Structure formats: C-alpha cells, structure tokens
Ligand SMILES: [Ca+2]
C-alpha cells in the first residue's frame with residue numbers, strides 16, 4: 001500500500017526547481033536593452049535603467065539628464081560595409097579627452113568600468129573602435 005506522505009517531498013522539490021528556473025529566465029530577459037533600431041542609447045543608471053537618451057547621429061555636446069551621468073550604453077546602429085557603425089564616447093564636449101566607452105555594432109554595456117561611469121559629454125559614429 002502506498003503511503004501518501006512519501007510523495008510530498010518529491011512534489012515539493014519539483015515545484016521549487018520549477019520556480020528557480022522561471023526566476024532565472026525572467027532575470028535574463030530583463031537585462032536586454034530597449035533601444036530603437038539604428039540608434040545609440042545611453043542610460044543614467046546601470047542595467048539600462050533610469051532615463052534613456054538616444055541618437056541616430058553624432059552629438060558633440062550632451063545635455064541633461066545624460067551629460068556626465070551615463071552608466072549603461074547600447075549600440076543598435078545599422079551595420080554594413082562602409083557604414084560608420086561603431087560608437088565612441090568622450091569625457092568632454094567636442095569629442096575631446098579620454099574615450100570612455102567604444103561600442104561595436106550591436107554591443108550593449110550594462111555595467112560601467114569605474115572611470116567610464118558618469119563621464120560622457122559627446123559621441124561620434126566611426127568605422128572602428
Ligand atoms: Ca549615472
């Protein structure tokens with residue numbers, strides 16, 4: 001005769017594993033950057049959070065809220081032969097000073113390395129990084 005109680009722990013374990021799997025999937029999906037096709041996007045917070053600014057072209061003088069407050073980036077520019085599809089960000093207006101981050105086509109940076117955080121003031125599309 002089967003004792004019903006012996007089946008409970010197995011059922012509970014299966015339910016727990018299922019819950020963990022669902023949580024991992026949800027977390028990974030939340031990390032994808034929401035940035036229009038053909039544009040370069042920067043966010044005031046890491047993980048593509050806070051306020052987003054997006055550009056289709058160059059901007060040599062960033063303004064609030066993104067100026068000196070950029071903490072994650074995504075390059076959703078159109079890629080192809082002879083197209084400037086990389087994005088270089090500079091620490092000062094006018095494409096001057098240290099290049100803080102440079103993104104390949106399709107690249108997304110969710111968390112900044114220390115000195116690149118909150119330092120951008122201009123960017124340009126270019127052929128290479
Ligand atoms: Ca920031």
Ligand SMILES: [Ca+2]
Nearest residue numbers: 091119120121
């Ligand atoms: Ca700066």
